Structures are given as C-alpha cells and as structure tokens.
Amino acid sequence: MPGDHKPKTANGKIVRSTKQRQAILDILTKQQSHLSAEEIYQAVKITQPRIxxxxxxxxxxxxxxxxxxxxxxxxxxKARYESATIGHHHHLVCINCQDIENLTACPMAQDIGNLAQSHDFEPLEHYFEVYGYCGKCRRKD
Amino acid sequence: MPGDHKPKTANGKIVRSTKQRQAILDILTKQQSHLSAEEIYQAVKITQPRIxxxxxxxxxxxxxxxxxxxxxxxxxxKARYESATIGHHHHLVCINCQDIENLTACPMAQDIGNLAQSHDFEPLEHYFEVYGYCGKCRRKD
DNA sequence: TTTTTTATCAGTAATCATTCCTATTAACGC
DNA sequence: GCGTTAATAGGAATGATTACTGATAAAAAA
Incomplete structure (x- = not known):
C-alpha cells in the first residue's frame, strides 16, 4: 500500500493512539524539562491512575x-526524556542543584564535524554535556 | 604537616597501596581500552583470584x-573506565561492533568554550560522544 | 620489632533502573 | 458490532551498582 502514512516502529508494527501514550507525550510537551522515567510515571498517574x-x-x-x-x-x-518539539540541543548540568539548562550551540556544527572524514566514521547521533555549577549555586558558595 | 604528599580521597582518608588496587590500575594502563567493571573484574581475577x-x-x-x-x-x-595516562579526549562509538575510538579534538577548545560566560555557568567536566558506524562496519553493509 | 590503628578486603545482601512475561484489555479496520 | 492484535497492568526477573559486616593487612606509633 503506497501512501500509507500510519506511524510504525522499526519492527513494522502500527503504532496505535492510546490514552497512556498521549498522556506521557503531553507531560513532556507541557513541562519542557528533563524527566526520568520514574518522574514521568508519577506525573502521568495523576490523569491515568492505573498506568x-x-x-x-x-x-x-x-x-x-x-x-x-x-x-x-x-x-x-539514569535516562532522562524531553519533548522533541524544542529541537536539537545539548546540556549544561549543575552538579549541585541538578538543574539542566539547554545549550543550542552544537560542536558538530563546528570544525569537529569534519572528524567523520579523518576517522572514517559515519556519525548518526552525538551527545555533548557540560557538568559544573550554575549561576545560582556559584553565588551561594 | 605541609609537604604532605600522601594521596587522599575527598573525605580526607589516606589512600593505601594495595595489591588489588595496583592490579586494577595495571590492567587499565596496559590494555588502554574502555573496560566495564565486570570486564575489569574478570581480567583482575587472573592475578588476584580472590578479589x-x-x-x-x-x-x-x-x-x-x-x-x-x-x-x-x-x-x-553502563560505566566504562580507562587509564588517565592517555590524556583528555572524547569518543567515537560504533553502534554496530561497539568499538570505541578516541577523538583528541575537543569542543571546549573551540568557541563553545565561551558558553560559560553567556550562560553564567562554571564548567568543570564535559563529555562529548559521537555514535555511528566505524569504517569497518560501513564497508560490511 | 611489636603493637596499634584503621583503610581495605571478601562475601553477601540490598538497591535502583530497566526489561521481560503473561493474561487481559482496548484501538482500529472491516 | 466483530475480530484482530497492539497495548496494557501487574509483577517477576535482570543487570549494574552500592551498602553492610566481620576479617585482614597496610601504615603509623610505640
């Protein structure tokens, strides 16, 4: 069937629209923060108590x-999840208050992106995280 | 006591030199690869069977x-460990054969290092990992 | 050297995040 | 509505890591 636009996962199964899945996506879209599976579970239980x-x-x-x-x-x-509506970015993680700030600058957009050629490597995904102290915590010390 | 150069951990305890610790450090220094705790455990057991x-x-x-x-x-x-004798670097991880190649280029050495100012953030550590296909696995496909 | 101190050890239980299993439920196409 | 089957709830199982405890062995003191 050409023109079939139903969402499918890698194994080819059709993805159904369920209340549970929609609720999880809603949480991540509205909160726009970096939530762990357990945090998402607690938040979703408010509207879906039996999840x-x-x-x-x-x-x-x-x-x-x-x-x-x-x-x-x-x-x-620990894995943390966030809505993809915000677009590609990286993270500044405070090692004191655990707050995570987004960083739109991306190393791959710079010269480092050329590493693929010199290392005979085909990049698909990448992660760049900086750990340190955020402004608030710096001033508390 | 000034001039006290005995190694100490963050909690102030003196770090003793033990056979077990030396054996672990030896493995990581000689193999120069990225080993998990379990892999290190298996390797150390050869010389320290009771560890x-x-x-x-x-x-x-x-x-x-x-x-x-x-x-x-x-x-x-999963956490992986490597000797620090090689110096600061990042990683190219093959999602097919799991091989990890080191990358000496560092985003923090470039303009991205200036993010500290614009984000009021004090960076202490950072990680940059690229996932994709290594040369060998690309040619196999 | 002998004694004392205490960091480290082996062994094991406990914890935490995540995945797997199974019978039941509920989307979606017809 | 009916049938197919993806998705679910609940809980057990796994895998990585941490914590606990009494015994051991480095380093320091005597």
Whole structure:
C-alpha cells in the first residue's frame, strides 16, 4: 500500500493512539524539562491512575523511536526524556542543584564535524554535556 | 604537616597501596581500552583470584577520584573506565561492533568554550560522544 | 620489632533502573 | 458490532551498582 502514512516502529508494527501514550507525550510537551522515567510515571498517574511503570518505559521507547521525544543518559547513569518539539540541543548540568539548562550551540556544527572524514566514521547521533555549577549555586558558595 | 604528599580521597582518608588496587590500575594502563567493571573484574581475577566485584567498584571510584583513571558512562547506561595516562579526549562509538575510538579534538577548545560566560555557568567536566558506524562496519553493509 | 590503628578486603545482601512475561484489555479496520 | 492484535497492568526477573559486616593487612606509633 503506497501512501500509507500510519506511524510504525522499526519492527513494522502500527503504532496505535492510546490514552497512556498521549498522556506521557503531553507531560513532556507541557513541562519542557528533563524527566526520568520514574518522574514521568508519577506525573502521568495523576490523569491515568492505573498506568504501570512498564507501560511508561515501553512508550518512552516507542516515542523515542518515532522521534517525538529525545532520550538522554547522564553521568548518573539514569535516562532522562524531553519533548522533541524544542529541537536539537545539548546540556549544561549543575552538579549541585541538578538543574539542566539547554545549550543550542552544537560542536558538530563546528570544525569537529569534519572528524567523520579523518576517522572514517559515519556519525548518526552525538551527545555533548557540560557538568559544573550554575549561576545560582556559584553565588551561594 | 605541609609537604604532605600522601594521596587522599575527598573525605580526607589516606589512600593505601594495595595489591588489588595496583592490579586494577595495571590492567587499565596496559590494555588502554574502555573496560566495564565486570570486564575489569574478570581480567583482575587472573592475578588476584580472590578479589571481589565490590572491591573492583570501590577501587574504580577511588582511582577516579584520584584522577588516575577516567570514568565514562555511555548510552547503554553502563560505566566504562580507562587509564588517565592517555590524556583528555572524547569518543567515537560504533553502534554496530561497539568499538570505541578516541577523538583528541575537543569542543571546549573551540568557541563553545565561551558558553560559560553567556550562560553564567562554571564548567568543570564535559563529555562529548559521537555514535555511528566505524569504517569497518560501513564497508560490511 | 611489636603493637596499634584503621583503610581495605571478601562475601553477601540490598538497591535502583530497566526489561521481560503473561493474561487481559482496548484501538482500529472491516 | 466483530475480530484482530497492539497495548496494557501487574509483577517477576535482570543487570549494574552500592551498602553492610566481620576479617585482614597496610601504615603509623610505640
């Protein structure tokens, strides 16, 4: 069937629209912050009290695959998710208050993007995170 | 006591020289690769058969704190360690064969390093990882 | 050297994030 | 509405890492 525009995952299954999935996407779209699976689970439970943590994880995986959200794994080994409506960016992570600020500047847009040629490497995704102290925490010290 | 050069951790405890710790550092120095805690555990067991996985984790933490090794957490959520003798660098990770190549070019050395001023942020550490296909795997496809 | 101190150890239990499993439920096409 | 099957709830299982405890062995003191 040409002209078939139904969303599908990598395994070819049609992606249905469910209340649970929509609720997860709503949370990430409205809050525009970097939430862990557990935080999303707690937030979604307000409107979907019977949702399970497994459902949250499965939907985060599907939404990431569809490109609707970004998945980031930080130094603490925990994955955090955010809406993809904001566009590609990187992160400034405060090691004191854990606040995460977005950084629109991207290393790949600079000369470093040429590394592909010199290293015979085909880049698909990249992550750039800076850890340090945000302005608020610097002034508290 | 001024001139006290005994290595100490952040909590002020003196760091002793033990066979177990030395063996872990030896592995990372000689192999010059990016090993997980489990891989290090298996390698160290050859010379220290009675070592425990807990000891490996504790020493990796101490050695990281002392600056003798680097700790990196990749997208799979698993931490990998490498000797610090090689100096600061970043990573090209092949999503097919999992091979990790080092990249000496650093975004912070470029204009992006100026983000500190514009974002009122004091950078201490940073990570830059590129995921894609290495030369070998590209030619296999 | 002997004794004392205490950082480190082995072994194991506990924790945390995440994935897997199974019977049941509910989107969506017809 | 009916049938197909993706998605769900609930919970068990996994894997990486951390925490606990009594024993051990470096370094310091005597």
């Amino acid at each position: 399970s943590l497994g459902t949250v994880y499965r939907n985060l995986e599907i939404l990431t695959e569809l490109g609707s959200i970004y998945r980031n794994s930080f130094a603490d080994g | 425990s996985l807990g000891t490996v984790y504790r020493n990796l933490e101490i050695l990281t704190e002392l600056g003798s090794i680097y700790r990196n957490s990749f997208a799979d959520g």
